[in-house]
Amino acid sequence: RVLRALADVVLVGAGTVLTPAQVDTAVAAGAQYVVSPGTSRAVVERCQEHGVAVLPGAVTATEIQAALELGLTTVKFFPAGTSGGAPAIAALSAPFGGVQFVPTGGVGPANLGDYLALPSVVAVGGSWMVPAATVAAHEFATITDLTTTAVTLARSLRPAVDPASA
Numbered sequence: 305r306v307l308r309a310l311a312d313v314v315l316v317g318a319g320t321v322l323t324p325a326q327v328d329t330a331v332a333a334g335a336q337y338v339v340s341p342g343t344s345r346a347v348v349e350r351c352q353e354h355g356v357a358v359l360p361g362a363v364t365a366t367e368i369q370a371a372l373e374l375g376l377t378t379v380k381f382f383p384a385g386t387s388g389g390a391p392a393i394a395a396l397s398a399p400f401g402g403v404q405f406v407p408t409g410g411v412g413p414a415n416l417g418d419y420l421a422l423p424s425v426v427a428v429g430g431s432w433m434v435p436a437a438t439v440a441a442h443e444f445a446t447i448t449d450l451t452t453t454a455v456t457l458a459r460s461l462r463p464a465v466d467p468a469s470a
Contacts, residue, residue, distance in 0.1 A: 324350035331356055341382055343367045348374045359406060363387040368400050378404040378426065385410015390418040390425075397424040413457060420462040430454070 317337040318330030327338055327350040337357040340347050344360065351358035352375070362368045362379035371379050381393055384407035388395075393405050407419050408429035419425045433451045 321347060323347065327351055327354065327356075339380060341380075343370045343374075343379070345370070345374065348376065363392070365396065365399065368396060368403055372400075372403070377402055378406065380429075381405045381407040383409030384419070389415065390422060393419070393422055393424060397422065413454070416454075416457060417461040420458060428458070 315336055316334050317339060318326075318333070318335040319339040321327055321330055321338045321340045322344070324346050327347055330338055331354045335356060337359065338347070338351050339359045341361040343362050348358050348360055348371075358376070359378060359380045360367075360371055360376065361382040362371050363381055363383075368379060371377075381387065384390075384393075386409070389410070390407075393407060397403070397405075403424065404426040405422070405424050406427045406429060407425060411419060411428050411430040412432045416428060416430075419428050433454045434447055435450075438446050438450075
């Protein structure tokens with residue numbers, strides 16, 4: 305209920321969703337989008353039935369093609385660090401020019417610029433902004449500081465483009 309009440313101010317999502325039943329649970333709890341570590345037809349189709357955005361994991365050409373066949377054009381590149389990183393995304397962007405990537409897993413302040421330098425990368429994710437111990441301790445001020453620092457770093461590495469001038 306609390307998350308649903310914040311839906312106008314906070315975009316609420318659910319991650320590591322593996323099954324259609326978990327999609328149902330997440331949506332019932334107020335999730336407006338779902339993230340999955342892999343490309344599961346069943347998970348994607350359930351999200352589409354609910355009308356919520358879905359970001360499936362895809363690191364191979366076959367997985368990207370599966371996502372495209374399901375009508376998706378943005379995928380989570382996970383785990384980025386052990387799947388070739390920014391060079392792999394650059395290579396996959398050649399044959400899949402219309403696909404956008406959100407790398408997670410092994411992304412941090414030291415290599416953020418490598419990912420943001422790629423036009424096909426539309427966002428990144430990283431647990432460095434929300435360490436498990438900090439979340440467990442309810443240290444939300446620390447999380448706010450870490451995410452603010454991450455956004456500032458990202459903006460310095462790839463300033464926002466004004467759509468009117470693009």
